[in-house]
Amino acid sequence: MTNGSTILVTGGAGFIGSHTCLALLDYGYEVVVVDNHDNSSPMALERVRKLAGRPLTAYDVDMRNRDALDGVFAAHPVEAVIHFAARKAVGESMRMPLAYYDTNVGGTATLLRVMAAYGVQKMIFSSSCSIYGNALRLPLDEDSPARPTNPYARSKWICEQLMADACVANPKLSVIALRYFNPIGAHPSGELGEDPKSVPNNLMPYLAQVAIGRLDKVTVFGADYPTPDGTCVRDYIHVVDLADGHRLAIEHLTDETGLRVLNLGTGVGVSVLELVTAFGEVCGTPLPHRIAARRPGDVPELVADSRRVERAWGWRTTRDIAVMCTDAWRFQQLNPTGYGS
Ligand SMILES: NC(=O)c1ccc[n+]([C@@H]2O[C@H](COP(=O)([O-])OP(=O)(O)OC[C@H]3O[C@@H](n4cnc5c(N)ncnc54)[C@H](O)[C@@H]3O)[C@@H](O)[C@H]2O)c1
Numbered sequence: 001m002t003n004g005s006t007i008l009v010t011g012g013a014g015f016i017g018s019h020t021c022l023a024l025l026d027y028g029y030e031v032v033v034v035d036n037h038d039n040s041s042p043m044a045l046e047r048v049r050k051l052a053g054r055p056l057t058a059y060d061v062d063m064r065n066r067d068a069l070d071g072v073f074a075a076h077p078v079e080a081v082i083h084f085a086a087r088k089a090v091g092e093s094m095r096m097p098l099a100y101y102d103t104n105v106g107g108t109a110t111l112l113r114v115m116a117a118y119g120v121q122k123m124i125f126s127s128s129c130s131i132y133g134n135a136l137r138l139p140l141d142e143d144s145p146a147r148p149t150n151p152y153a154r155s156k157w158i159c160e161q162l163m164a165d166a167c168v169a170n171p172k173l174s175v176i177a178l179r180y181f182n183p184i185g186a187h188p189s190g191e192l193g194e195d196p197k198s199v200p201n202n203l204m205p206y207l208a209q210v211a212i213g214r215l216d217k218v219t220v221f222g223a224d225y226p227t228p229d230g231t232c233v234r235d236y237i238h239v240v241d242l243a244d245g246h247r248l249a250i251e252h253l254t255d256e257t258g259l260r261v262l263n264l265g266t267g268v269g270v271s272v273l274e275l276v277t278a279f280g281e282v283c284g285t286p287l288p289h290r291i292a293a294r295r296p297g298d299v300p301e302l303v304a305d306s307r308r309v310e311r312a313w314g315w316r317t318t319r320d321i322a323v324m325c326t327d328a329w330r331f332q333q334l335n336p337t338g339y340g341s
Contacts, residue, residue, distance in 0.1 A: 001122070001250050003028030006077050008120075010063055011084030012056075013040035015194040016126070016183055018048050019243040020082060022192065025052035027247055032076050033058040034069065034193070035085065039197050043339035047191045048297050063107030066114060073118040080122035080247055080253055083111055084205065086155075089201040090130065090297045093152035094207075104155035105162065112166050121170070122253040126161060126244060127177040128156045129265065129302045138252060139305035140270075142179070142261045150297030164259045174257045181235035181265030181304045185324035186331035193331030194239075195338030204236075204324075208332035211283040211316050218287055220272050222294035225301075231272035231303040235265040238319035238327070248313050265304025266317045275321070282325040 005026055011017045013031030018040075021031050025048065033045060033056060045058050057076070063085045070076075085246075086104045087093065093100040108125070115123065119206040132140045133147035148154040160177050167173045183203035186193030199215070200206040208259040221229040245264045270278075273289075280286040309315050 001079060002254060004030065006022050006030040007077040007250065008032045008034065008072065008076070008078045008081045009084065010034045010081065011086065013037060013042060013044045014084055016180070016239055016242060017084040018044040018192050019187060019239045020053055020084070020246045021045070021048045021056060022187065023243040023247045024250070025054045025056060028188055029250070032072065032078065034061045034063065034072055036060060038087070041195065041339035044192060044195070049187060051187070051191055063103065064110055066110050066200040069110060069114045069128060070117070072175060073114055073120070075156070078118065078120050080124070080250060081111065081115060081120060082110065082124045084126045086126065088152065090150050090152050091156070091201060091295060094149055094297055095244050097151035100151045100155045105158050108159045109162060112163070116170065121172045121174060122254070124249050125159065125175060125177045127160055127179040127261070128153060128179045129179050129263070129304065130303060131157045131160070134299045135301060138301060139267055139303045140263065141305040142308055149299055150292045160259070160261065161195045167258045170259060175259045176253065176254050177259060177261045178245065178249060179261065179263045180242060181263070183239045183300060184236050184328060185238040185240065185319065186327040187240060188327055188330070190330040190334040193328060193330055193335065195335070203272060204328050207276060207279040207287060208328050210277065210287050211285070211329065212332050212336050214336070215326040216288070218276055218289035219292045220289050221275070221298060223291045224294070227300055229271050232298060233271050233303065235268060235303045236265055236270055236275065236321060236324055237264060237317055238324050241317040241319055245309070245315055246252060248315055252313055262309040262312070263304045263306045264309060265306050267304055267306055269301060269303040270321055278321050279325045279329070282322065283329050
């Protein structure tokens with residue numbers, strides 16, 4: 001793939017999508033976004049255009065609307081797709097599993113069918129470390145068994161199998177499923193960041209909203225896990241490192257066909273309480289927190305073995321927890337009510 005190629009980014013207005021669109025524009029790609037703004041603001045894309053100093057075309061389209069997707073592919077010479085659009089809240093997926101299968105699995109199937117109709121053979125898929133579920137051993141490499149513990153994680157696992165089947169049926173198809181660990185942080189400009197539409201389900205935007213005074217205190221779900229301080233341990237990765245991983249993945253789509261699965265993480269485990277403390281240090285005041293019961297669907301520890309992607313592409317992360325907290329806090333301070341939506 002060369003610079004100047006057109007990349008279709010579904011869910012491009014979202015947290016990871018917006019940072020990735022910026023990385024692609026900075027590398028000279030043309031970017032077309034499809035997003036129904038179920039969990040994002042069009043303002044994020046305005047910011048991407050401003051930071052890149054280049055145009056980006058966006059469509060307010062639902063992934064499940066095949067006719068509308070058709071229209072987008074008909075209007076642009078799409079060479080590859082990065083598929084972020086999905087519902088992503090574990091707790092919500094326990095309450096409304098069908099909505100998760102509909103958007104995440106149905107949306108992916110619809111996308112692959114439209115890609116096939118237009119002869120588009122390259123895709124990068126947002127998969128998740130949640131697929132591993134209750135880890136049998138750590139760190140988790142890509143051959144670790146899939147043991148998803150909630151409908152969200154299962155929807156991602158089903159998508160991986162669906163894409164594997166699609167690759168068997170179409171030997172020209174090249175799909176890279178990137179299993180992200182826990183993306184946090186924000187663009188260093190403070191212009192792009194995570195701005196969930198409702199009360200945050202993820203820890204970092206929750207911390208930031210407590211620090212800015214929008215929420216009272218941090219709720220820590222479970223302090224009786226078999227981890228050093230009893231709280232869940234995750235592998236946090238800076239969203240800009242993650243965006244760069246996608247930019248690199250685009251370059252490697254032509255290496256081979258079929259489905260490839262790669263972890264994107266740092267290999268460093270950080271507990272919930274350690275992250276609460278790290279954020280407090282960055283914003284200059286300890287964050288009040290309370291311990292609550294475990295959340296259904298959560299698992300004690302998820303830490304990546306990312307050696308496969310390092311060996312294959314030479315990719316590794318460069319930003320640590322302090323940078324992740326500093327950048328997220330900058331975004332929150334400059335945008336106390338997020339994108340204002
Ligand atoms: N953030 C994480 O912790 C994490 C971890 C692992 C994997 N992922 C995956 O990465 C992807 C991006 O995550 P994110 O954190 O940027 O989430 P996000 O919610 O910020 O972005 C998702 C985007 O998809 C859009 N969208 C949702 N349903 C849609 C539909 N039916 N049609 C069109 N657009 C739709 C939303 O409006 C949003 O802009 C998701 O697939 C998610 O499952 C995220």
